[in-house]
Amino acid sequence: MRELFIKLSKMKRSTIFLILIVGMLIPFFVTLKFPYTASPPTKAVFDYIENLPEGSVILVSVDYGPSTLPETEPMLEAILKHAFIKNIRVIGIALTEEGTNLGLRAFENVAKEFKALYNIDIRYGADYVYLGFKSGSEAAILGLGEDIRKVFPKDYSGRDIEDLPMMFNIKNYNDISLVITISSTMLPQQWIIYAQGRYGVPLAIGTTAVLATDWYPYLQSGQIIGLIGGLKGAAEYENLVNWKFKMEGRSLFGMKAIRNMNAVTIAELLIILFILLGNIGYFLEKKGG
Amino acid sequence: MHISTSLWTWLAAALTIGVFSFLYKDNPFYRFVESLFVGVSAGYSVVIITANSFIPNLWNPLFKDGNWPYLVPMILGLFYFAMLSKRFAYLTRIPFAFMIGGGAGLALPLAFQTNVIEQVKSTFLFNPGYYKSLGAFIDAAIIFIGVVSILLYFYFGRKRGTKLGLMPRIGVIFLMIGFGASFGYTVMARLALLIGRISFLLGDWLGIIR
Structure with a gap:
């Protein structure tokens, strides 16, 4: 021996x-069921969105690139599914160049899935808008606190922001219930300093596992309302959204994060x-x- | 099994395999893919910044709307190109001075508030009745002991080889737990990225999995 x-x-x-x-x-060939009980930081984000009244507006900043797509994209998609099923309107922006098209892709994919699975129309301009990329992140984050129109006079496709019905009564952070940054960079630091610190807007962070530990101190201090960390966090959020859909008697979306997390769990074991x-x-x- | 018929998927699969070929050894295909990635990223950034920032933020206000004060930031921006000439390189100091001065002015008070004041406030330990539950009090107590012991380790820990007091020793334990947690998260992140590519190759490309 x-x-x-x-x-x-x-x-x-x-x-x-x-x-x-x-x-x-x-896990790609055998169905496995590991218990991904939602951790309190992930559950906090879910509960916050769950408790928002219908018609509220959240702002999602797509601050990641393709190199971290397997971790970050499932988070964004799960949050969008949760928001859309609750009739919460979403403003999408990107503060990294690489995130610009990736964010648009996620919004469009989720809208298509809603149509295919539930025959629900998620309409651009009414249920969500995508304003695209803005360089100079500090100035952009501060500018959003004064007037969104000054930072993003047009949306991603060049349409005037005034022509988008969803944006009629939205001027700045005062009209936004929650800001979520899905990030593989250090941009959450700027969101904490300039958006939460300066304007007091509720902030949640979705981030890669490598960076998750950097943001825990802000969770403990109450400067962020919740934290989705890495693929595990994405799987937890996906699980919560699936549970909600199941309770409402709806068919489930694909479980990309959960399946990938099963593979990670085996590798870690x-x-x-x-x-x-x-x-x-x-x-x-x-x-x- | 439904192999993809999309040219782009095949191209992406070939590039992924090209990167993975480095696991065997360095080779020209890997170096080609690496260079391609750097080039495409730079090109993509230039296009996105031009379309989303340069044109709506400078070109249109200045040349379409005739907003002439925008000439000032344009000239300041052009000064960055002076670094290409030895003779005029000093001009780059002007926009840098604006950037650093403005950036520091903006960041200092807010960063101090969010990163120091708020963090110190949240480390204070109150009597147990202040907290929602006993668990919350225990969490706060652990954080308090962790912060104090780590500070003591850094500021008052004696030189290596001599005995450390109890608190700095506890600080070392907290640090090791922190490093362990970070490392565990890092391993998970790297595995997640690998799974993402395997999922693409087996699903989107070869169609073996759904």
Whole structure:
């Protein structure tokens, strides 16, 4: 047994990679159910949107790029599904160049899914608007607090903002119930300083797992109302939205984040196993001299 | 199994495999994909910034609406190009001075308020009756001990090799837990990105999974 553990602790790196890949592929072919109970920071975002009255407006800033798409896009889609089913209107903007088209794609995909699955029309200009990219993030965030029209006089496709019915009574943060930044950058820092700090607008952050720990202190201090961290957070939010849809007797959307998170869970279990085997082998070898 | 018939999906799959080929060893295909990515990203940024910022924020107000005060920021912006000439490089200091001065003026009071005052306030420990539940009080107490012990570790921790007092030692434990949490999140993030590409290759490209 001792020799076996020592041998296992010296497993080749390529073998470890191979086992991980095989393990990660399992959830794509076998249905697995891991319990993704929503963590309090994710649940806080869900509850906040859930408790908003119909017709409220939220602003979603798409601040990510394609390199983090598997983590961030499911978050955005889950939030949009939640908002649209609650008749909450959404303003989309992007403060990173790369996020501009990705954000538009997510809005359009969710609108198409609503039509295909429930025959519900999510209308551009009435249920959502997409204002596109603005450079100079600090100035843009501050400007939104004064007058959205000055920062975004036109929408993404060049249409005058005055021609969009949804924007008639929306001037600045006072008319917005929640700002959510879905980000793979340090932009949430600017949202905290300039939007929450200066104007006191409620703020939530959806971010990659790498950056999630950076924003926890702001959660504890109450400067942000909630935090969706990484693919795990996205899977939790997707789970909550699916639960809501199930309660309302609706068919469910695709569960992209949950399926991908199943694969990550298996990989992480394997990594924990390898760490244990490596340590046992190391100590047994050391003990044996 | 429904293999994609879209040229773009095939192209994206080829580029993904090109990047993964680095796992075997460095090769010309990988270097081509890497260069292509850098070039496309830069080009894309130029187009987006031109269409979404330069034209609506400067070109249209200045040349369409005749808003002449916009000449000032335009000239300041053009000064950045002076760095291409040794003779006129000093001109770049002017827009930089505006940027740094304005940025610091904007950020300092608000950043101090949000990152220092609010954070210090939220670290205060009150009597248990102040909190909604016992759990909330325990959370606050852990945060209080963590912050104080880590500060003590950084400011009053003795040199390596000598005995540390109890609080700085506790600070080290908090730091290690923090690093562990960050590392755990990082592993999860990297795996998530890998899964994203595998999902694309097996789903969108090969059609093996839905």
